[in-house]
Amino acid sequence: MSEYGPEARTRGGVLRGSLKGGVAAFLGIPYARPPVGELRFRGPEPAEPWDGVREATAFGPTAPKRPYSPPLDALLPDPEVVGDGCLNLNVWAPWEGSAPAAPEGGRPVMVWIHGGSLIHGSSSVPVYDGTAFARDGVVLVSLNYRLGVEGFGVFPDAPANLGLRDQIAALAWVRANITAFGGDPERVTVFGESAGAISIAALLASPLAEGLFRRAVLQSGAPMALPLDRARRTTEAVAARLKVPATAEALARVNPERLLAAQTEVTGKGSPLTGGYSFQIAVDGEVLPRDPADALAAGASAGVDVLMGTTTEEYRLWFVPGGVVDRVGPLAQRLVLWKTRVPSRTARVYRAGRTREKPGEVLGALATDKLLRIPLNRLADARLRSGAPGGTYLYEFGWRSPVLGLGACHALELGFVFDTLDLPETRALTGPDAPPALAAAMHAAWVAFAATGDPGWRAWDPARPVMAFGPGAPSLVEAPREAERRAWDG
Secondary structure, three states, rough: OOOOOEEEEEEOOEEEOEEEEEEEEEEEEOEEOOOOOOOOOOOOEEOOOOOOOOEOOOOOOOOOOOOOOOOOOHHOOOOOOOOOOEEEEEEEEEEEEOEEEOOOOEEEEEEEEEEOOOOOOOOOOOOHHHHHHHOOOOEEEEEOOOOOHHHHOOOOOOOOHHHHHHHHHHHHHHHHHHHOOOOOEEEEEEEEEEEEHHHHHHHHHHHHHOOOOOOEEEEEOOOOEHHHHHHHHHHHHHHHHHHOOHHHHHHHHOOHHHHHHHHHHHOOOOOOOOOOOOOEEEEEEOOOOHHHHHHHHHOOOOOOEEEEEEEEEOHHHHOOOHHHHHHHHHHHHHHHHHHHOOOHHHHHHHHHHHOOHHHHHHHHHHHHHHHHHHHHHHHHHHHHHHHHOOEEEEEEOOOOHHHOOOOOOOOOOHHHHHOOOOOOOHHHHOHHHHHHHHHHHHHHHHHHHHHHHHOOOOOOOOOOEEEEEEEOOOOOEOOOOOHHHHHOOO
């Protein structure tokens, strides 16, 4: 270590980070060239090397985006760092003296892919601080990728899935450079939440990502993608609002702020259940040759260890802050279920078992299971039937936040996984009294999974074991809410 801070020599050049409590942090490292000018709607190009020592003590620019709409903006802080070079990543690593504190062969590596509906989020969200992972022996990497129309627009004159291509480029950078930070490139675990988990499901199905990671964690996101023609509709709606052709060439000439404004107007009325315009990963024949749910069910990435799960009440982040849960009556509930093709026999099972819940809460439980729990259960079952050599583990996060009655809502587990409950940005969602012991247990399970492939409980089998993280102490539950799960069969 120099007198100024820890240094790491990557293939692009020497980086100087910061050191605190035996953890070195290297922030804002470019893994690809800035996607501006002639590179704006093109695949990621390798970052240019530099001479001398590059300072890496501040987060790099975030992808162009707008804040969450109120009241979610107060619950989900989403910093903006201005600049062109949004294709950057961060590394936290155990450090001792002038070198990484790593055993022979290196430490397990975890690569975080943030969520945010593919239009929000970044690696600089304080909740995602990697210090606790490095403290516990993991080299933690977090990355930014292009969002919205610049990352997931579908055009006739540009590659699709640019944001996904960015993630693959970042993983390739990790494989080539992580030994400089004491990491083992053969023990990489990719993990993400919401749109980050959906991205990981696509990476599991992508031939371009093969060999870049050994394990995967899907938090509150299931395999899903759209055919190109359907995925193109949001791009066409944005272009129509701007009164320009739906081509990369035309949109590249639009002022970025105008483009963001049009994107926000087009996607602002969508919801996870009823749909509306949103950016989605596309089955493009190259990054993603087929629907990821089909590919994974057919055995793609069978040798990759997979840990996946949901929160118990995902829907409450979508339905509670805006009052939807209270406005939905029996008639509206039935109309939404009909529009979203939920079988009537399935809805009857939920109503019969939830007689004390409001119609909006029953609708939310159905939405949680339709979008997340059932697809993940089906993936676990498919891996079990095929005899996939990779381990399969399921969890459910059930501790309930008192904030605004959000309960065990979407994204609540993040501060527990990263063990960042003491941060004000985490407490915005958890409140001040979230249990540190539960965070320690959940965080330790993620560390163990990255290190060994075993998070500490029984792998998926016909008894359907699920590790319940709250309420109360963690406990293994077999086949939770089985009657509701079975109601989706057939």
